[in-house]
Amino acid sequence: MEAGHSQGHPAVPPEARDGPQSAPRTPAGPVATVRSPPSLRSPHVINIDDLRRRARRRLPRVVFNYVDGGADDEVTLRENCRVFQDVTFRPRQAVAMSSVDLRTRVLGTELAFPALLAPIGYLRLIHPRGELDAARAAGAAGIGFIQSTISGHALEKTREASTGPVGYQLYLVGGRAASEAAIERARVAGFSALYVTIDTPVAGLRERDFRGGMRELLGGSFASKLRFLPQFVVRPRWVAGFLRDGGVPRLENVVIPGEGPMQLIDVVGALARSRVTWDDFRWIRQAWPGPLVAKGVLTGDDARRAIDHGATGIVVSNHGGRQLDGASATLRALPEVVAAVAGQAEVLMDGGIRRGSDIVKAICLGARAVLVGRAYVYGLAAAGQTGVTRALEILRTDVERTLKLLGCPSIAALDGSYVDGPFGSR
Numbered sequence: 001m002e003a004g005h006s007q008g009h010p011a012v013p014p015e016a017r018d019g020p021q022s023a024p025r026t027p028a029g030p031v032a033t034v035r036s037p038p039s040l041r042s043p044h045v046i047n048i049d050d051l052r053r054r055a056r057r058r059l060p061r062v063v064f065n066y067v068d069g070g071a072d073d074e075v076t077l078r079e080n081c082r083v084f085q086d087v088t089f090r091p092r093q094a095v096a097m098s099s100v101d102l103r104t105r106v107l108g109t110e111l112a113f114p115a116l117l118a119p120i121g122y123l124r125l126i127h128p129r130g131e132l133d134a135a136r137a138a139g140a141a142g143i144g145f146i147q148s149t150i151s152g153h154a155l156e157k158t159r160e161a162s163t164g165p166v167g168y169q170l171y172l173v174g175g176r177a178a179s180e181a182a183i184e185r186a187r188v189a190g191f192s193a194l195y196v197t198i199d200t201p202v203a204g205l206r207e208r209d210f211r212g213g214m215r216e217l218l219g220g221s222f223a224s225k226l227r228f229l230p231q232f233v234v235r236p237r238w239v240a241g242f243l244r245d246g247g248v249p250r251l252e253n254v255v256i257p258g259e260g261p262m263q264l265i266d267v268v269g270a271l272a273r274s275r276v277t278w279d280d281f282r283w284i285r286q287a288w289p290g291p292l293v294a295k296g297v298l299t300g301d302d303a304r305r306a307i308d309h310g311a312t313g314i315v316v317s318n319h320g321g322r323q324l325d326g327a328s329a330t331l332r333a334l335p336e337v338v339a340a341v342a343g344q345a346e347v348l349m350d351g352g353i354r355r356g357s358d359i360v361k362a363i364c365l366g367a368r369a370v371l372v373g374r375a376y377v378y379g380l381a382a383a384g385q386t387g388v389t390r391a392l393e394i395l396r397t398d399v400e401r402t403l404k405l406l407g408c409p410s411i412a413a414l415d416g417s418y419v420d421g422p423f424g425s426r
C-alpha cells in the first residue's frame with residue numbers, strides 16, 4: 001500500500017473538464033412522466049427478463065457473460081434470486097387505497113422509491129455512454145446512482161448527468177494516494193455517499209469470463225482478439241459504438257500520480273494487491289466527511305465492526321454471486337445484520353432483485369432500500385438510457401402495485417407483519 005496524502009487539487013483527467021452535458025440539477029423526486037419508447041413497452045418488454053433477452057441479443061457473448069455470470073458454479077448467484085420465493089406475502093384485503101407513498105430517505109437524501117443503481121464495473125464496455133446514461137435515468141426516476149471505481153467516465157461528468165443523488169464506490173486499486181484523490185474529487189463534485197466494497201480481496205473465479213476471453217478482449221494482442229470475430233460480426237451495433245468510443249476505455253477515476261488514468265487491463269492484478277481492511281476505514285473516514293457505507297457485509301459481526309470503524313451505512317451483499325460462491329443469499333443474511341445493527345446504521349441490501357415485489361420483501365425484512373444491479377444493466381445494454389428508464393419503470397410500478405395488493409399505504413408502513421418466511425419474523 002502506498003503511503004501519504006495527495007496535496008492540493010486532485011488530478012482531474014481532461015474528460016472531466018469538458019463542461020456540463022445535461023440538464024441542471026433539481027431535487028430528487030418522483031418523475032412519473034419519464035416514459036420509455038413503444039418498442040420497450042408492453043407487450044414487447046413486460047419484465048426484467050425481457051430486457052435480459054434483449055441484452056443478450058445486443059451484446060457480444062463475451063460481454064453478455066461478463067454481466068450475467070457469477071463465480072464458480074454460480075450457486076450463490078442463483079440462490080440470491082430463488083430465495084425470494086421462500087418469503088410469502090400476508091396481504092390485508094378490502095383496504096381502499098387510491099394512491100400509495102413510495103418515497104423513502106436513504107443516507108440523508110430522498111428517493112422516489114426505495115432503490116439505487118448498484119456500482120457496476122466496465123459499464124462503458126456495455127454501452128459507450130455507460131455511467132452517464134445510467135446516472136441520467138436514475139436521476140429522472142428520482143432515485144440514486146452509485147458509480148464504480150472501475151468506471152470509464154469521469155465522476156464529475158456523472159455528477160453533472162444526474163438530477164438525483166450520486167454515490168461513489170471505492171476500491172483501493174491504484175493505492176492510497178490515487179484513492180484519496182478520487183475521494184476528494186467525489187467530495188468536490190458533490191457526491192452524496194461513499195461505498196467501500198469489502199468483499200473483493202481478490203476477484204472471484206468467474207468461469208464464464210475465463211472461457212469467453214474477457215482478459216483478451218480488454219488487453220490482448222490483435223491476434224488474440226481474432227477469436228471474437230464471429231461474435232462481433234453478428235453484433236455490428238455494439239461494435240460500431242465500441243469503436244466510435246475509442247475501444248477499451250481507461251479508468252478515468254483511478255489517476256496514478258505521475259502516470260495518469262489506469263488501464264482497464266491492469267484492474268485484476270491491482271485488485272489483488274489492494275485489499276481493504278478495517279484499518280483502512282480509519283483514513284477513509286477522515287478523508288470523507290459524508291455518509292460512509294460498507295458494501296459486502298453478510299454477518300452481524302461484520303456489521304458491528306463496520307459501525308465501530310465509522311460506517312453509517314451497510315450494504316448486505318455478496319457482490320451478486322460474483323465473489324465467494326456458496327456465500328449466503330443476501331435476503332437470508334439480511335435479518336441477522338438488521339438485528340446486529342439495531343438502528344445504529346442504515347441497512348441496504350442487494351442481490352437478485354428482478355421484480356418490485358423483491359424490493360418490497362427486502363424492506364419487510366428490514367432493509368431501508370435496495371441496490372439494483374443486473375436488472376438495470378440489462379436495460380442499459382438493450383437500449384442505453386431508455387433501457388435503464390424502462391427497467392426502473394418496471395420496478396417502480398411493480399412496487400406500487402405490490403403495495404396496493406398488500407393493502408399497505410406506504411413504504412414506511414412496511415414491516416415483518418406483511419411477510420411469512422423461514423428467516424423473517426413478525
Ligand SMILES: Cc1cc2nc3c(=O)[nH]c(=O)nc-3n(C[C@H](O)[C@H](O)[C@H](O)COP(=O)(O)O)c2cc1C
Pocket residue numbers: 066067068080118119120121122148149150169197295317318319320321322350351352353371372373374375
Ligand atoms: C457486471 C457487474 C459488475 C460489478 N462491478 C462491481 C464493482 O465494480 N464494484 C462493486 O462494489 N460491485 C460490483 N458489482 C456488484 C454489484 O454492485 C451488486 O452488488 C450486484 O450486482 C447485486 O446483484 P444483482 O446483480 O443480482 O442485482 C458488479 C456486479 C455486476 C453484475
